[in-house]
Amino acid sequence: MQAIIGGTGLYHLTGLVMTRRQAVRTPYGEPSGALTYGRIGDGPEIVFLARHGYGHTLAPHRINYRANLWALHEVGVRRIVSVATVGGITPTLSAGTIVVPDQIIDYTTDRPRTFFEGGDQPVAHVDMTQPYGAAMRQDLLASAQACNVAVVDGGVYGCTQGPRLETAAEIRRMGRDGCDMVGMTGMPEASLARELELDYAALCLVTNDAAGKGASVDEISMEGMRAVVDNSMKDVHRILGELVSGRCSSDAA
Numbered sequence: 001m002q003a004i005i006g007g008t009g010l011y012h013l014t015g016l017v018m019t020r021r022q023a024v025r026t027p028y029g030e031p032s033g034a035l036t037y038g039r040i041g042d043g044p045e046i047v048f049l050a051r052h053g054y055g056h057t058l059a060p061h062r063i064n065y066r067a068n069l070w071a072l073h074e075v076g077v078r079r080i081v082s083v084a085t086v087g088g089i090t091p092t093l094s095a096g097t098i099v100v101p102d103q104i105i106d107y108t109t110d111r112p113r114t115f116f117e118g119g120d121q122p123v124a125h126v127d128m129t130q131p132y133g134a135a136m137r138q139d140l141l142a143s144a145q146a147c148n149v150a151v152v153d154g155g156v157y158g159c160t161q162g163p164r165l166e167t168a169a170e171i172r173r174m175g176r177d178g179c180d181m182v183g184m185t186g187m188p189e190a191s192l193a194r195e196l197e198l199d200y201a202a203l204c205l206v207t208n209d210a211a212g213k214g215a216s217v218d219e220i221s222m223e224g225m226r227a228v229v230d231n232s233m234k235d236v237h238r239i240l241g242e243l244v245s246g247r248c249s250s251d252a253a
């Protein structure tokens with residue numbers, strides 16, 4: 001089964017007809033909310049989970065990533081699309097651009113980040129050379145193409161701790177490190193997915209120039225970010241609709 005983890009601005013899926021909801025408890029605590037099952041059109045049943053909670057109550061550093069991934073795995077999910085908003089560091093990643101990143105740099109601190117806690121468990125070092133699942137990435141790219149939505153194939157996602165935004169100097173440093181975009185939720189989600197052997201990829205909407213760049217040279221406009229979400233999330237819905245039902249969601253709705 002396939003799951004979609006929705007980020008800021010994506011609390012439901014266009015065209016998704018809900019079949020049931022399920023509260024799942026895990027050894028790691030509670031996920032961000034109940035799992036929502038549903039279908040778009042005559043597609044197979046999928047699971048949706050709002051990463052920040054259904055009323056957007058959880059800040060990035062408060063999200064129980066382990067519970068979210070564990071719960072999805074427990075109910076039989078094997079592939080996940082993670083939707084997230086990001087700031088653009090590379091100038092070509094301007095607001096409104098959609099990216100399927102292919103690499104990650106993790107700057108987070110202080111987040112529980114593994115299911116392998118030691119004790120009587122064998123030591124496990126999962127391979128993260130390619131942090132995203134190749135098949136899931138290709139399916140996302142193919143769905144975007146089928147819907148005529150332009151997406152950028154590849155880019156380095158730098159994940160910060162948040163919840164504050166970055167300083168201009170931090171973004172300059174991230175740029176020197178090789179980051180193309182910055183967000184707050186990509187890790188440890190991706191590595192936890194890998195620990196559970198899930199096919200996991202991300203679909204990122206650029207909502208703003210990162211701190212100190214382009215239009216954000218002096219500050220990042222929150223209204224600007226909201227406006228981009230309002231204008232461009234429909235393209236994300238189209239890609240997801242195609243992915244889960246074989247029809248771009250605006251056609252299916």
Ligand code: HPA
Nearest residue numbers: 085086087182183184210
């Ligand atoms: N920084 C971190 N996370 C973000 C940003 C940003 O500029 N925009 C959207 N999510």
